[in-house]
Structures are given as structure tokens and as C-alpha cells.
Amino acid sequence: MTQDSKQRIPVNESEPNSRQLTFEIFRFNPLDPGSEPHFDTFTLEETAGMTLFIALNLIREEQDPSLQFDFVCRAGICGSCAMLINGRPDLACRTLTQALPSTIRLAPLPVFELIGDLSVNTGKWMHGMSERLQTWVHTETEPDLDAMEAAMEPALAEQIYELERCIECGCCVAGCGTAVMREAFVGAVGLNKMARFRLDPRDERDDGAFYELIGHDDGIFGCMSLMGCQDVCPKALPLQTQLAFLRRKMAFAGI
Amino acid sequence: MSSIPSNSRWPARLDLLQSASGLALALFMWVHMFLVSSILISNDAMYAVAKLFEGYYVFGRSYPWLVSAAAAAILVLIMLHAALALRKFPQSTRQYQLFLGHKNRMHHPDTTLWWWQVVTGFLLFFLAPMHLFGMFSQPDQIGPYASSYRVYSTHWPLYLILLFAVELHGAIGLYRLAIKWLSFPTMPVPVMRKRLSLLKWGMSAFFIILGLCTLLAYYRLGSTLQDQPGERYHPVTQSQCPTNSEVLS
Ligand code: SF4
Ligand code: SF4
Ligand code: FES
Numbered sequence: 474m475t476q477d478s479k480q481r482i483p484v485n486e487s488e489p490n491s492r493q494l495t496f497e498i499f500r501f502n503p504l505d506p507g508s509e510p511h512f513d514t515f516t517l518e519e520t521a522g523m524t525l526f527i528a529l530n531l532i533r534e535e536q537d538p539s540l541q542f543d544f545v546c547r548a549g550i551c552g553s554c555a556m557l558i559n560g561r562p563d564l565a566c567r568t569l570t571q572a573l574p575s576t577i578r579l580a581p582l583p584v585f586e587l588i589g590d591l592s593v594n595t596g597k598w599m600h601g602m603s604e605r606l607q608t609w610v611h612t613e614t615e616p617d618l619d620a621m622e623a624a625m626e627p628a629l630a631e632q633i634y635e636l637e638r639c640i641e642c643g644c645c646v647a648g649c650g651t652a653v654m655r656e657a658f659v660g661a662v663g664l665n666k667m668a669r670f671r672l673d674p675r676d677e678r679d680d681g682a683f684y685e686l687i688g689h690d691d692g693i694f695g696c697m698s699l700m701g702c703q704d705v706c707p708k709a710l711p712l713q714t715q716l717a718f719l720r721r722k723m724a725f726a727g728i
Numbered sequence: 729m730s731s732i733p734s735n736s737r738w739p740a741r742l743d744l745l746q747s748a749s750g751l752a753l754a755l756f757m758w759v760h761m762f763l764v765s766s767i768l769i770s771n772d773a774m775y776a777v778a779k780l781f782e783g784y785y786v787f788g789r790s791y792p793w794l795v796s797a798a799a800a801a802i803l804v805l806i807m808l809h810a811a812l813a814l815r816k817f818p819q820s821t822r823q824y825q826l827f828l829g830h831k832n833r834m835h836h837p838d839t840t841l842w843w844w845q846v847v848t849g850f851l852l853f854f855l856a857p858m859h860l861f862g863m864f865s866q867p868d869q870i871g872p873y874a875s876s877y878r879v880y881s882t883h884w885p886l887y888l889i890l891l892f893a894v895e896l897h898g899a900i901g902l903y904r905l906a907i908k909w910l911s912f913p914t915m916p917v918p919v920m921r922k923r924l925s926l927l928k929w930g931m932s933a934f935f936i937i938l939g940l941c942t943l944l945a946y947y948r949l950g951s952t953l954q955d956q957p958g959e960r961y962h963p964v965t966q967s968q969c970p971t972n973s974e975v976l977s
Contacts, residue, residue: 560833583830650839653830654823681731688736690815694743697816698908700838703917713921714911720743721909727732727740 492519492575496532498540499580502589512578513537525565525579526554529591541590549707552642555582556591562644564707582647584656595643602659606686608666610676629672636669636715638708645702645712657691661702661712664693668715671722680726688723696720746812747905749805754898756802761895761935765942767949771872775963778870795867803860810853817846837925838907841900848897855890859883873953873961880950884943891939895932903928 494517501510515532526547533540545551547566554565557580559573570577585593602608645661646652652660667687670676687693696716703712767774781798782790818824831839862878863870869878879887903924912920953959 557833560835583826648834648836650827650830650842654818654827684732684740685736688732689739692739694739696908697842698838698904699836699842700907700921701834701836703921704836704838711917713907713917714913717907717909717911724740724744727737728744 491521493517494519494528494570495576496528497576497578498532498591500540500590501587502541503587504589519570519575523570525556525558525568525570525577528570528577529565529579541588541592543592550640552595552640555595555642555644555647555707556580557582557647562647562705564642564644567707582643584646584652585643593643595641598643598646599641599662602663603666606659606663606667608663608670610670610673611678611682612675613677623674625674629674633669633672636665636672636710639665639710640708642707644705644707648701648705650699650701651695651697655691655695658695659687659692661696661706661716663687664696664719665710665712665715667693668719671719680722684723684726687719688727693719693723742812742815746809746815747908749809749812750901751905753802753805753809754902756805757894757898758931758935761938761942765938767872767875767945768942771949771961772963774872774875775961781870782867790868792867795870796864799860799863799867803857803864806852806856806860810849813849817850842904845897845900845904848893848900851889851893852897855886855893858886859890871961872949873959876946876950877953877959878950879943879946880954884947887943891936891943895935895939899928899932899935902931 496515496517497512498515499510500508500513502508515536517528517531520527524547526544529540529542529544533542542556542565543553544566545553547554549564549567552564555562556565557578558565558568559578560580562582565579579591581587581591581593582595585595585598588594639662641662643662645665649658649660652658664687667683670678671680671683689695693716698713698716700713702716706712763777764774766777779785779790781795782792783794784790818827827843831843862883869875906924907921
């Protein structure tokens with residue numbers, strides 16, 4: 474359950490005739506007044522097991538050192554490399570070129586503030602969302618740091634962990650028609666966090682308190698069930714299940 | 729939970745009302761389709777259905793205003809649903825551009841279907857009242873001959889567009905309701921989605937085909953009546969059942 478269930482095409486090392494790949498990459502530097510948004514084209518020979526991480530680094534090293542994009546972990550853990558790959562949000566480090574047609578169009582995630590080219594400031598958005606939704610454990614009592622922590626049922630811990638796997642990559646936000654249209658919408662990432670804290674017995678907030686945070690049209694009632702989030706989440710989180718669950722709980726709390 | 733102030737409760741209530749009014753309308757449309765398609769069984773069957781809704785089998789005589797009342801109630805329900813759904817429509821040129829750009833980039837079926845719901849919903853704002861006003865103002869003009877004559881002589885284009893708009897909007901809406909409210913803990917989400925989606929297309933296809941057959945049946949019957957407008961149907965098997973004109977006179 475806790476494994477990423479998205480299937481990636483296995484690497485075929487002995488591929489004899491390699492493809493010529495054409496990359497169309499969005500370019501714009503908001504800090505440069507002379508810069509106009511446009512797409513640049515680069516070509517590259519495909520190698521076995523090539524990911525977009527490898528391809529973008531090759532382009533930057535060999536063709537255009539000014540190309541901006543983000544990578545940290547190269548392993549689908551940090552969430553910083555999300556971009557639109559042929560129109561769909563996904564992690565560049567976990568996308569094999571083999572799984573794509575020979576023309577690959579890369580653009581930055583919409584909704585988030587553009588830093589330059591493919592690099593966006595998801596951190597700022599996530600921080601704002603976390604503050605709005607107060608995504609941390611709320612307790613009335615001062616926790617005793619020396620005391621033994623209360624044990625949690627393994628099944629419950631497992632359930633919380635399943636939702637905790639979110640890497641805040643922003644794919645679900647960029648893949649959501651509601652979030653793209655309505656700036657203030659908290660997105661599946663925010664709602665998933667609410668579902669996670671609602672499960673957590675250490676969080677003492679009741680449904681009334683959660684309702685205050687997400688019981689409105691920029692929260693759970695803004696979600697139009699377009700399922701873009703569910704279909705693009707690179708960690709394959711069960712977002713539909715969480716959204717439907719929250720909607721029922723919040724509708725019940727609110728009527 | 730009593731801590732929630734009453735004015736913040738409205739989003740929950742409106743969301744529930746939007747879903748509930750949509751559910752009621754979608755189910756009504758399916759029942760309506762089955763009733764209207766009774767013409768495929770026989771003229772008498774359709775006549776009996778029309779009489780049923782005029783209360784004939786309950787009161788022993790026909791009250792066409794019952795049909796008017798039902799049409800008015802459905803219109804009110806549509807207005808409620810439309811007002812609630814309007815909140816979800818894109819609200820400015822910019823939002824339209826953003827959504828359409830997103831839809832065209834993503835090639836994502838459920839996102840595209842939402843756009844179709846917006847388009848068919850918009851059409852229904854105008855087309856549904858046209859049909860309903862006819863039912864409201866001339867409730868006695870429902871019957872194998874009267875309806876066929878209407879379909880053949882003037883109304884078939886309206887009904888043809890309505891058929892597609894309603895059966896797409898309704899089935900997509902029911903599919904979305906299921907996704908919105910239900911979780912199936914034992915079934916992986918993609919499997920559940922695939923099954924629901926198949927069901928949704930199946931329902932649309934079934935009702936569109938049934939609707940086309942029905943419309944054709946009325947049209948063909950109407951074409952035989954073209955020189956007898958106002959001709960009333962007299963049931964073959966239920967000669968004891970009075971026609972509307974008899975009741976009204
Ligand atoms: S829910 Fe999925 S898509 Fe959204 S931020 Fe978390 S990992 Fe990324
Ligand atoms: S279900 Fe749709 S509207 Fe709701 S968060 Fe996911 S993508 Fe957005
Ligand atoms: S580089 Fe960390 S997720 Fe891709």
C-alpha cells in the first residue's frame with residue numbers, strides 16, 4: 474500500500490538505434506525586463522535509461538547554461554522537479570524519456586509563482602497553504618517531552634503514514650482545473666493534509682474546528698471532483714477517497 | 729459542532745442542495761424517458777401513461793392541471809439547480825481562458841467532461857424551459873396524437889438537442905456525484921473510476937438510443953397526422969377512458 478503504485482516502463486539497456494529527441498522548453502525570466510515568454514527547441518540523442526533529469530542536465534551542460542530548472546533528490550522524494558511534461562504535471566526525475574514521444578514539451582507548473590524557465594516557487598505556495606489550514610498537530614495541553622509517547626494502533630499509524638507520503642510537489646494543484654481557475658483554492662494537497670490531521674489522535678481539533686478551515690468554497694466545497702489530482706499525483710495517494718471522506722464529514726458538520 | 733456560526737454553514741448546505749437537486753433531476757429524467765418511450769410499446773400504452781399523470785386512475789377523471797403543477801415543480805427545481813451550479817461556472821474571461829488552456833493541455837477525460845457539463849448545462853438553461861412551458865401551458869396536449877403532431881410539425885429539433893444535452897449532462901453529473909461523495913475502501917480508486925465511467929457511458933448511450941427511437945416513433949406517427957391537426961387519440965383497448973376534450977367540455 475505504501476509503495477508508489479505507478480508503473481514505469483522498464484529500462485531496456487540494449488536498445489540499438491537510439492531516437493533523436495526534440496525538447497521544446499518554456500523560457501522566461503521574470504527578472505529580466507527584456508525577456509519574453511517563448512519556447513526554445515533543443516535536440517538530444519536518447520540514451521538507455523534517460524530520465525528528464527539527465528536530459529535537462531545535458532542540455533544545460535552542453536547547449537544552454539542559462540536554462541533554469543529544479544532538482545534536489547533525483548529520486549522522487551523532494552518534490553522539487555515537478556513540471557508540465559507534454560501538458561501534464563509529473564516529476565521530471567522519475568520520467569523516462571522512453572515513455573514519451575520523441576517531441577517533448579516542457580513547461581513550468583501553472584498556479585505557482587514563476588522563478589524562471591521551468592523553475593517555480595512551490596515552497597511559497599505550500600507555506601501559505603499550511604498557514605491558512607494550520608497543518609500541524611493542535612493540542613490544548615503542553616506535551617510532556619520526557620514522558621513516553623502514547624502508543625498508536627499500527628493500522629491507524631499505517632493509515633496516517635499513507636497520507637503523510639505527500640511530497641508537496643504541487644502536481645495535484647497544477648493538475649486541478651479548480652486550482653488553475655481559482656487562486657485561493659487549497660488544492661488536494663491541502664485537503665489531504667486536513668484528512669491526515671483529522672485521523673491523528675494527537676490532534677485535538679474537532680470537526681467544527683476543521684470546518685472553520687476548509688468548510689467553504691475555497692476548501693472542500695470548491696472541489697468539483699475533476700480528479701486531475703488523483704490522476705497526476707506521482708505518489709499515487711488515494712486523493713479521491715480522502716476528498717469524498719472530508720466532504721461527507723464537513724457537509725455533516727455544516728448542515 | 730455547535731461552534732460553527734450559522735452564516736458559515738451555508739457552503740455545506742448549498743453544496744448538499746446542489747448535489748441533491750442534481751440527483752433528483754437526473755433520476756427524474758431517466759424515469760421521464762421510460763414513460764415517454766411507452767409509445768414504442770403501443771399508442772395505448774402511451775395514452776395510459778398520459779392519463780396516469782392527469783390523475784385519471786386515482787380520481788376517475790382527468791385533471792390536466794396536475795401536469796402543469798408537475799412541470800412548474802420541475803422548472804423550480806431546475807432553477808434552483810442552475811442557481812447553485814452557476815457558482816461553479818468560470819466567472820470571467822480570464823477564468824474561461826485559464827480553464828480551457830488547462831483542459832486542452834491536460835487531455836484528461838474527467839476535466840474535459842466537466843467542460844461538457846458546463847456546455848450542456850448552459851444549453852439546458854434555455855432549452856428545458858421552452859419544453860416545460862409547453863407542458864405547463866398546454867397540459868392537455870399530451871397523448872399519442874397530440875404529442876406526435878407537435879414533434880412532427882414543430883418541436884423535433886428542440887427535442888433532439890434536449891435529448892443529447894440531458895442524457896450527457898445527467899449521466900456525467902451522476903458519475904461526478906459518485907466520485908464526490910462515495911469512497912469505496914476495498915476497491916482501488918482507478919478500478920472504481922473505470923467501472924463508474926463505463927456505467928456512465930453505458931447510461932448515456934442507452935438513453936440516447938432509446939430517446940432517438942422514441943423520437944422517431946412520434947415523428948412517424950406525426951407525419952401520418954399532418955392533415956388532421958388537433959385529432960385526439962381514442963384508445964383501442966380502453967374505450968371507457970374519456971379524452972381530454974370530453975372532460976374539458
Ligand atoms: S498530493 Fe501528490 S501531487 Fe499533491 S503535492 Fe502531494 S505528492 Fe504531490
Ligand atoms: S478532485 Fe478535482 S477539483 Fe478536487 S482537488 Fe482534485 S483536481 Fe481539484
Ligand atoms: S528531484 Fe526530488 S522529486 Fe524529482
